[in-house]
Amino acid sequence: xxxxxxxxxxxxxxxxxxxxxxxxxxxxxxxxxxxxxxxxxxxxxxxxxxxxxxxxxxxxxxxxxxxxxxxxxxxxxxxxxxxxxxxxxxxxxxxxxxxxxxxxxxxxxxxxxxxxxxxxxxxxxxxxxxxxxxxxxxxxxxxxxxxxxxxxxxxxxxxx
Amino acid sequence: xxxxxxxxxxxxxxxxxxxxxxxxxxxxxxxxxxxxxxxxxxxxxxxxxxxxxxxxxxxxxxxxxxxxxxxxxxxxxxxxxxxxxxxxx
Numbered sequence: 079x080x081x082x083x084x085x086x087x088x089x090x091x092x093x094x095x096x097x098x099x100x101x102x103x104x105x106x107x108x109x110x111x112x113x114x115x116x117x118x119x120x121x122x123x124x125x126x127x128x129x130x131x132x133x134x135x136x137x138x139x140x141x142x143x144x145x146x147x148x149x150x151x152x153x154x155x156x157x158x159x160x161x162x163x164x165x166x167x168x169x170x171x172x173x174x175x176x177x178x179x180x181x182x183x184x185x186x187x188x189x190x191x192x193x194x195x196x197x198x199x200x201x202x203x204x205x206x207x208x209x210x211x212x213x214x215x216x217x218x219x220x221x222x223x224x225x226x227x228x229x230x231x232x233x234x235x236x237x238x
Numbered sequence: 239x240x241x242x243x244x245x246x247x248x249x250x251x252x253x254x255x256x257x258x259x260x261x262x263x264x265x266x267x268x269x270x271x272x273x274x275x276x277x278x279x280x281x282x283x284x285x286x287x288x289x290x291x292x293x294x295x296x297x298x299x300x301x302x303x304x305x306x307x308x309x310x311x312x313x314x315x316x317x318x319x320x321x322x323x324x325x326x327x
Contacts, residue, residue, distance in 0.1 A: 107254075109253065109254045109257045109258075114257045114258075114261050115253070115257050115284055116284070137285055137289060138285055138288055138289045140252065140288070140291065141291050141293075142249075142252075145252075145253060145288070147285045147288065147289065149285075155285045157253075157284070157285060157288075159253055165249045165252040165253070166249060178289070210283070210284040210285045211283070211285070
């Protein structure tokens with residue numbers, strides 16, 4: 079246990095999608111913008127799929143495929159909610175590549191999204207990336223304007 | 239204490255309803271769980287409640303155990319009704 083205390087590591091959350099980085103406060107949905115779900119950041123996707131931002135385990139895949147949850151190896155829980163009000167699409171426009179219990183590595187493809195379809199049918203494709211157990215954690219944004227999937231460090235998480 | 243609810247939220251307990259319920263339960267000291275079928279979720283964990291994937295029409299049981307369980311349950315019932323998530327049954 080002591081080695082764990084002294085060997086405090088910070089978790090880097092790598093961009094799951096390529097796009098523009100948007101502050102959570104600018105997400106037009108109070109559940110996200112008021113931090114009710116936890117701290118984090120949002121991405122306005124440009125292209126490509128949704129990849130794992132950390133090494134960990136899949137703990138949630140919404141039946142409607144619009145959200146995926148990953149527990150990082152340090153216990154941090156990350157929810158990627160693809161677009162806003164996308165629960166109403168009932169899974170159309172998404173293709174999942176993982177299921178609950180799968181071990182995933184950084185950059186592994188989790189979900190493919192048909193961005194053209196989503197742009198037409200969803201309220202927004204803006205994708206919040208939320209640390210849902212953030213109360214005992216400090217989240218630092220890297221302040222990038224853009225991010226590249228599997229490359230850009232989006233957030234750094236330190237556990238108290 | 240326990241109460242049973244029938245979910246009427248159109249898309250079931252997805253991100254927003256889960257967040258509202260978890261936000262309601264979290265400030266209290268009592269332990270709170272949401273039981274659906276034979277699985278229990280920690281009502282203070284968004285990911286735990288979301289992973290239950292409770293659909294509309296489902297019947298769930300909320301239980302609260304601890305010194306402020308009555309106040310916690312009152313708050314949860316209030317959220318169910320005021321947000322149109324479901325009704326007691």
